[in-house]
Amino acid sequence: MQEFIVEADGGSRGNPGPAGYGAVVIDAATGRTLAEAAEYLGTTTNNVAEYRGLLAGLRAAHALDPTARVHVRMDSKLVVEQMSGRWKIKHPDMKPLAMEAGRVFPPGRVTYEWIPREQNKRADRLANEAMDAGARGEQWTPSTVAQPAVPEPSGPAGDATAGAARVRAALAERSAASPGEGARGSGDARADAAPAERSAASPAEGARGSGDVKAGADARAALAERSAASPAEGARGSGDVKADADARAAPAERSAASPVEGARGSGSAKADADVRAARAVATPTVGWGAPDLGTPATFVLLRHGETPLTPQKRFSGSGGTDPSLSDAGREQAERVAAALARRGTIQEIVASPLARTRETAGVVAARLGLDVSIDDGLRETDFGAWEGLTFAEVHERYPDDLSAWLASPDAEPTGGGESFAATATRIAATRDKLVAAYAGRTVLLVTHVTPIKTFVRLALGAPPESLFRMELSAASLSVVAYYADGNASVRLLNDTSHLR
Structure with missing residues (x-):
């Protein structure tokens, strides 16, 4: 069963005042934005705008897949607690909106989570875009086209797209001066970037292990199968992209004159x-x-x-x-x-x-x-x-x-x-x-x-x-x-x- 994340937000400049909402639907498996929605509502309260944003997000998710599970994340404690059934809905303007939101998906297929406002930036941006458009007498239009879902990666570990081979080839050329690259076992895309910046004075790259538990054995087995024509590719396992970032951080921060520089960008x-x-x-x-x-x-x-x-x-x-x-x-x-x-x-x-x-x-x-x-x-x-x-x-x-x-x-x-x-x-x-x-x-x-x-x-x-x-x-x-x-x-x- 497909799983979506809906992030929604509403705002009112005056409460009540000029109001709008924003909502985004995200593929929980890939992190890709699948749909965006926003609307200027005229004069209303912040809470009504929050509910309208929730309703729009759920409808957008339902249009994509009516059988999906949905995890809603909002920075409105009121809406999250009310829709979770922990708080009563007393305001007459919100009751019908809450009931309508509850009918979009069958009971049990939608869960709710409160998040801090700084983690709800995309929906907040859309809500403000809608209010800004309304103030100009215009209708909101997306500032960016919603990105489609990315197909599941196929092929050997590390080949998430066909372009990966071109990336590896380019990086291999850049790393030709670093003979110590050898068969690396680090299971992350960062391994591709590292040789491009790596010092030739550091040949001891060895066979680095996979950054992912599940793919560790596969990565080690793949060492013998990887192409010798691409030393920068090495033996990449299946890792976590967060680990990828660490590897790319390292060459970017390297300082040959001071091996204890760490990640010092400026004196701090x-x-x-x-x-x-x-x-x-x-x-x-x-x-x-x-x-x-x-x-x-x-x-x-x-x-x-x-x-x-x-x-x-x-x-x-x-x-x-x-x-x-x-x-x-x-x-x-x-x-x-x-x-x-x-x-x-x-x-x-x-x-x-x-x-x-x-x-x-x-x-x-x-x-x-x-x-x-x-x-x-x-x-x-x-x-x-x-x-x-x-x-x-x-x-x-x-x-x-x-x-x-x-x-x-x-x-x-x-x-x-x-x-x-x-x-x-x-x-x-x-x-x-x-x-x-x-x-x-x-x-x-x-x-x-x-x-x-x-x-x-x-x-x-x-x-x-x-x-x-x-x-x-x-x-x-x-x-x-x-x-x-x-x-x-x-x-x-x-x-x-x-x-x-």
């Missing part, structure tokens, strides 16, 4: 963090240090379980459709929860605000009997207009932007996404805050590929290219301990034993 707070990490590497390890360091703050870093976008290798950051866990992802969450319960060491749980991390954290919290705190600093990078696309598709549609992004950590993805320099600054600040808040405690941080690899890289004082030399699978565990003297110790990386 994260520079101090990287220097501190480098000093930690230069000093004796914890095992040889003074005996009075006390109990460290220990971060158990859990990457969320799979989503529908994971096996398709699509960009999935904090600016996209915010997909939920797939059935495989929920099973992974159950398994890691059982493993953590057996260890019995977790004292606190902190999660990224995105759905996939909150769902993973919720499964673990239920098993351990703990509450979950949310920290926005743990969110994944925002990939802007690239969200939901494969690397090959981004290369075909935004080649200049992609080249600039690969060349500089300060470059943002098309559409105002988050640069990797900004991501690194955020992670360093979040780390320092959490270390201070949870001194001496063991905390589970449920987050994403980019944050976890950044935590590890900064702890090691490692150069930027270390990001794409780490394998990080869905629902994997890594551990970093932070001591009172500023030292950090990486104790575990990409443990997936609980998934076997």
Whole structure:
């Protein structure tokens, strides 16, 4: 059964005042925008506009597939709670709209979720476009054509589109000066981008593992089958596009003169963090240090379980459709929860605000009997207009932007996404805050590929290219301990034993 995400919003400039709504229908599996709707409503209240947006979104989804399941996300707490049946509908203007919305799909096929306003930007934009058009005496027309659903990828892992082969060929030529590329096992589209920027002085690429649990074995088997004529292709497994981004961040941030530069785009707070990490590497390890360091703050870093976008290798950051866990992802969450319960060491749980991390954290919290705190600093990078696309598709549609992004950590993805320099600054600040808040405690941080690899890289004082030399699978565990003297110790990386 097909699954849609409907995001809807309504607004009124005056309440009551000139009002309008916006709604977007998204394919939950691919993250592609399937339909948009917006309308200027004249003078009415904000709540009525919210309901009209919901109704338009549900109707658009029904027109696409009347048998689909629909997950509605809105920043109106009132509408979400009323349509979920938890709050009564008392206003006479809203009752008929709610009843009409409830009849679009059969009961049980629509679920509702409240999201913060900043996560409802597309519907909000459409609502404002409609109100602006109404103020000019015009009818709203789409500013962009809704994008059709993308066919399921076919062919070997990594060949999401026919253009992928052309991308690989071009990148292989650019990487001819890097003989150490060899047979790489990293299961992500980012592996294609990395050699284009990689230093010839770093030949130890080795055979990097797949970034995805389910495809790990397939990726390793594919090593022997991949074309020797395309060394940049290596042996790519099936990974998560969030992991892809980390690899592309690394070459963009590389600085041969200073291996501890990290992701420093311009002098900022994260520079101090990287220097501190480098000093930690230069000093004796914890095992040889003074005996009075006390109990460290220990971060158990859990990457969320799979989503529908994971096996398709699509960009999935904090600016996209915010997909939920797939059935495989929920099973992974159950398994890691059982493993953590057996260890019995977790004292606190902190999660990224995105759905996939909150769902993973919720499964673990239920098993351990703990509450979950949310920290926005743990969110994944925002990939802007690239969200939901494969690397090959981004290369075909935004080649200049992609080249600039690969060349500089300060470059943002098309559409105002988050640069990797900004991501690194955020992670360093979040780390320092959490270390201070949870001194001496063991905390589970449920987050994403980019944050976890950044935590590890900064702890090691490692150069930027270390990001794409780490394998990080869905629902994997890594551990970093932070001591009172500023030292950090990486104790575990990409443990997936609980998934076997």
